[in-house]
Amino acid sequence: MPYNEIYWQREEVIPKKELEELQLKRLKWIVRHAYDNVPFYHKKLKDSGIKPDDIKKRDDIVKLPFTTKEHLRENYPFGLFAVPKESLVRLHTSSGTSGKPKVVGYTAKDLENWTNMVARCLYMVGVRDYDVFQNMVNYAFFTGGLGFHDAAELIGAMVIPAGVGNTERQVQYMADFGTTVIHSTPSYALHVKEVAEELGLFDKLSLRIGCFGAEPWSKNTRKRLEDTFGIKAYDSYGLSEMNGPGVAFECPEQDGLHIWADHYFIEIVDPETGEQVSEGERGELVLTPLTKEALPLLRYKTGDITFIMDDECSCGRTHPKIHRILGRADDMIVVRGINVFPSQIEHVLMQIPEVGDHFLVVISRRGSLDEITVKVEMRDEVFTGELSDLQKIQQKVQRELQKELGLRTNVELVEKGTIERSKGKAKRVLDLRKDL
Ligand SMILES: [Zn+2]
Incomplete structure (x- = not known):
């Protein structure tokens, strides 16, 4: 009862x-x-x-x-x-x-x-x-x-x-x-x-x-x-x-x-x-x-x-x-002392209509500072437009990521098919710091 x-x-x-x-x-x-x-x-x-x-x-x-x-x-x-x-x-x-x-x-x-x-x-x-x-x-x-x-x-x-x-x-x-x-x-x-x-x-x-x-x-x-x-x-x-x-x-x-x-x-x-x-x-x-x-x-x-x-x-x-x-x-990665999850990045990207289905997060170190770069595949139609449109999208992605992660990221827009496909679970993160 x-x-x-x-x-x-x-x-x-x-x-x-x-x-x-x-x-x-x-x-x-x-x-x-x-x-x-x-x-x-x-x-x-x-x-x-x-x-x-x-x-x-x-x-x-x-x-x-x-x-x-x-x-x-x-x-x-x-x-x-x-x-x-x-x-x-x-x-x-x-x-x-x-x-x-x-x-x-x-x-x-x-x-x-x-x-x-x-x-x-x-x-x-x-x-x-x-x-x-x-x-x-x-x-x-x-x-x-x-x-x-x-x-x-x-x-x-x-x-x-x-x-x-x-x-x-x-x-x-x-x-x-x-x-x-x-x-x-x-x-x-x-x-x-x-x-x-x-x-x-x-x-x-x-x-x-x-x-x-x-x-x-x-x-x-x-x-x-x-x-x-x-x-x-x-x-x-x-x-x-x-x-x-x-x-x-x-x-x-x-x-x-x-x-x-x-x-x-x-x-x-x-x-x-x-x-x-x-x-x-x-x-x-x-x-x-x-x-x-x-x-x-x-x-x-x-x-x-x-x-x-x-x-x-x-x-x-x-x-x-x-x-x-x-x-x-x-799955957690630590960048400049901040915890970041690939799922957070995915969440942001999937809200943006111009973004395709694949992305890759690359973490590297410049001097003593961690750098995070998000490579984002775009939908085909995006590349037929003006260069200034691309810049706008790039800035939008960067802004949205900063809001979600509390962290500044570099954003690279790439053409469909650029990011390597994996058969099993998608590989979303490439941490280059481990090789230093
Ligand atoms: Zn409640």
Whole structure:
């Protein structure tokens, strides 16, 4: 049963002070739980000369060692679990690009907590018991399928476990069943639109809410999704190591994602040094689950770059907000002391109509100063125009990049086909400083 018409649970609006006290109490519990029941943590804490009793205040979390994806893989499959197998009721796995998959487990209580967190998210953006919820993500192994499925059912919505693929059938059902809410990746939703148009069913759809996650998407994509479908589109964040989806989610303000601080302790650290950054600064998101029985990962390095937004939210929720994920820690480049992500550059370039699909960021050093040059392929038609037009475009790109990055860049406009194409993941950055 919901707490009231606006909030799924009372915890969403508990006073900040109470929230912090709850965090400390739960932090103490999880450290003790990990120390007593996971040999890996017992040894790690002992080696660092730390006992669970040393955690006396919230700031003491920095005394704890980090946990990484590699630790999960090295302890495949159950090495970091804190409960015996008979206490587990569910397993999920996430495939990595290399090596062993990450395996995550849940007790019945973990599942209950998780489902409630995802339900908070869905209820927050307006999903109700009269909705028809079409869940268009992969159900196999991956947490996104069942995570949303269970939560939408808990709210009382009618759930269609659609999965991915069979797009024509999906669209037919959307029209026939009166689907009002979809959950998918942003790119799949755009594909659904094309198929719906081909089938002549687009006008028969009655969507009102879209929940999108699992791949990074920009503000511009949001606008496209909202305009196309006539929906409100919300950003979803989660990772299987922290249960799955429902770690953080946008509220109706669509300005940052509330992260559920009664279940997760949130830190932002410098990805290189591991030091906490100052308030509001961007860095790597580090999470410690505060209620997880099966898998109490301490200070887990997510690899996702974001920052904490400090303002209070007019939706009334007291949980902090993070900015939508800016990129992965592995992709970050540091230029003149400023962190830059290729995704930020992409975001700027894709708003400019004259710009083609390919670009390359070259970082070099002149004297002791880093130089950043962005080579941008233009659309063919641009080169038939006046030279002064080209200059105008070049200045526009430079100006927009400076606004986004807080950094002056050189911009070179080049003809289509100039930048080398790669077969796999596009190579966006050439860092020449490493050769010096
Ligand atoms: Zn809010």
